[in-house]
Amino acid sequence: MKFSWKPFILTLLVVLIVFPFAYMVLLSMASEWRFPDVLPNYFGLRNWTQIFSSETGLISSFVLSIVISLSVAFTSTLSGFLISRSVSYHPRKRLFTLLTYFPYILAPVVFAACLSYFFLMTGLFGSATGVIVAQFMIAFPYALIFFSSFWNERIRQYEELTATLGGNRRQTFLKVLLPLAKGMLLICFFQTFLISWFEYGLTSIIGVGKVQTLTIKVFLFIKEANFYYGALSCCLLIFPPVLLLYINKRYVFNKLI
Amino acid sequence: MFLEVKNIVKSFHNEAVVRDLNFSLDAHKTLSILGKSGCGKTTMLKIVAGLENADAGTISLGGKNIDNVKPGKRNVVYLYQEDLLFPHLNIFENIAFGLRIKKFPEKEIVEKVNAMVESLELNGQETKMPHQLSGGQRQRVSFGRAIITSPSLLLLDEPFGSLDAGTRQRMQEFFKSLTAKYQITSLFVTHDLKEAILMGDEIAFMQSGRLKVYKDKTDFINDPVTGVQNEIGFWENLIPGKVERETLRK
Numbered sequence: 001m002k003f004s005w006k007p008f009i010l011t012l013l014v015v016l017i018v019f020p021f022a023y024m025v026l027l028s029m030a031s032e033w034r035f036p037d038v039l040p041n042y043f044g045l046r047n048w049t050q051i052f053s054s055e056t057g058l059i060s061s062f063v064l065s066i067v068i069s070l071s072v073a074f075t076s077t078l079s080g081f082l083i084s085r086s087v088s089y090h091p092r093k094r095l096f097t098l099l100t101y102f103p104y105i106l107a108p109v110v111f112a113a114c115l116s117y118f119f120l121m122t123g124l125f126g127s128a129t130g131v132i133v134a135q136f137m138i139a140f141p142y143a144l145i146f147f148s149s150f151w152n153e154r155i156r157q158y159e160e161l162t163a164t165l166g167g168n169r170r171q172t173f174l175k176v177l178l179p180l181a182k183g184m185l186l187i188c189f190f191q192t193f194l195i196s197w198f199e200y201g202l203t204s205i206i207g208v209g210k211v212q213t214l215t216i217k218v219f220l221f222i223k224e225a226n227f228y229y230g231a232l233s234c235c236l237l238i239f240p241p242v243l244l245l246y247i248n249k250r251y252v253f254n255k256l257i
Numbered sequence: 258m259f260l261e262v263k264n265i266v267k268s269f270h271n272e273a274v275v276r277d278l279n280f281s282l283d284a285h286k287t288l289s290i291l292g293k294s295g296c297g298k299t300t301m302l303k304i305v306a307g308l309e310n311a312d313a314g315t316i317s318l319g320g321k322n323i324d325n326v327k328p329g330k331r332n333v334v335y336l337y338q339e340d341l342l343f344p345h346l347n348i349f350e351n352i353a354f355g356l357r358i359k360k361f362p363e364k365e366i367v368e369k370v371n372a373m374v375e376s377l378e379l380n381g382q383e384t385k386m387p388h389q390l391s392g393g394q395r396q397r398v399s400f401g402r403a404i405i406t407s408p409s410l411l412l413l414d415e416p417f418g419s420l421d422a423g424t425r426q427r428m429q430e431f432f433k434s435l436t437a438k439y440q441i442t443s444l445f446v447t448h449d450l451k452e453a454i455l456m457g458d459e460i461a462f463m464q465s466g467r468l469k470v471y472k473d474k475t476d477f478i479n480d481p482v483t484g485v486q487n488e489i490g491f492w493e494n495l496i497p498g499k500v501e502r503e504t505l506r507k
Contacts, residue, residue, distance in 0.1 A: 154339070154341075157337050157339065157341055158341055158343075160303075160306075160308050160328070160335060161335065161336075161337065161341050162358075163308070163327075163328040163329050164306050164307075164308070164328050164329070164331070164333060164334045164335045164412075165329075165334060165354060165355040165358065165402070165403070165406060166329050166330075166332075166355055166358055166359050166406065167329060167358045168329055171358050175354075175357075175358065176343065179343070179345040180343075180344070180345065182345075
């Protein structure tokens with residue numbers, strides 16, 4: 001039988017991909033692990049039970065991150081869907097589409113620094129609302145670009161057909177456009193949630209340390225050289241996207257393919 | 258006259274697309290309109306449907322001026338070349354769509370849809386999704402969805418353009434029987450010469466935004482601009498003497 005390296009290479013690749021995540025989970029359950037010890041002095045769920053203590057602030061950061069990301073994902077997906085229609089059907093579509101790329105010309109940190117004066121003047125500096133607004137300014141253009149492919153000639157024909165069948169704009173939106181765009185809406189919601197969830201630069205500048213999302217918390221723990229809590233907060237950071245990825249795969253991607 | 262279109266003019270970016278459009282149509286009749294791509298047929302239909310605004314002119318339907326009536330209130334249904342069935346609704350719900358948005362009682366919807374399914378010869382297909390039907394069946398559902406709302410006027414923009422020759426012929430016959438049964442008034446736009454002659458009670462030819470309505474089919478056939486004479490000439494060259502007699506007989 002011919003010897004094949006393929007299974008070994010595949011196994012190696014899987015191990016390389018899975019190892020950092022598995023190691024992170026192990027690290028989140030360890031403490032007092034010092035060189036040259038092969039195993040940690042403590043291995044158990046103590047760190048995880050600490051999540052609920054107010055001292056670490058992890059649970060409050062987790063809830064705050066969820067609230068911020070859901071708000072950003074919901075508002076940017078919905079407004080992106082509605083406004084992309086106007087942009088796509090506008091005679092100056094190309095100009096408006098070009099403008100939507102503007103926030104991505106600058107790095108988020110530079111973009112936030114440029115806008116910080118306006119946030120200060122409007123009293124949004126250092127507040128969760130300010131962070132939501134700042135992250136929206138990044139997620140919204142993404143949603144606009146994402147939905148621009150949806151508004152094509154066929155969708156316009158669906159709209160016109162519904163109008164001649166007696167439908168008003170609200171009925172067209174609720175009974176035709178939303179069901180037709182369901183898959184894209186869910187994917188966009190997922191993507192904008194991720195943009196917000198992992199956002200660091202904008203959040204750290206506009207939040208000025210007062211708005212401690214989970215991503216900010218991870219960096220704080222790492223700066224403090226607290227690897228165990230850093231690994232723990234990374235696990236928490238990964239959990240919602242994994243859940244959303246599962247929902248998307250189970251209910252959206254499979255139906256789209 | 259049931260439908261009266263007077264002096265309609267439409268331009269896009271200073272380019273005249275529809276020029277001085279005038280025609281009228283009796284109730285329960287079909288006017289077939291022949292024209293090449295880009296001659297202004299679709300724009301004309303969209304103006305009648307209220308989906309485009311005319312630069313000048315008036316349209317009256319059933320004796321009422323509908324110039325300022327919104328598309329949803331005109332009771333004029335526009336059908337495209339594509340069947341445009343809603344992919345998220347099954348066949349029953351696709352046909353019921355117009356009745357649901359007009360908020361008909363549920364009992365009446367069920368009765369009307371079942372009767373329409375019968376007329377469309379689609380019994381047993383009600384729970385299927387659009388992608389499970391053939392092209393001809395989908396087009397029938399599309400007609401049913403429009404006709405069930407009892408439109409005053411049906412506008413058909415090359416409805417059989419995407420079908421193969423055999424299905425197209427069956428659909429032409431089916432459409433004729435359906436319009437007779439439900440007493441539909443319609444404008445039937447096509448670029449197929451034979452289809453234009455077959456489908457219309459009256460016939461018109463559109464070229465460069467101008468519409469010419471013929472007194473009868475013989476008048477249409479004898480006009481060299483319609484291309485019928487070229488067609489007869491082509492076939493006569495193949496089978497001398499036979500074609501002209503048969504075409505005129507039809």
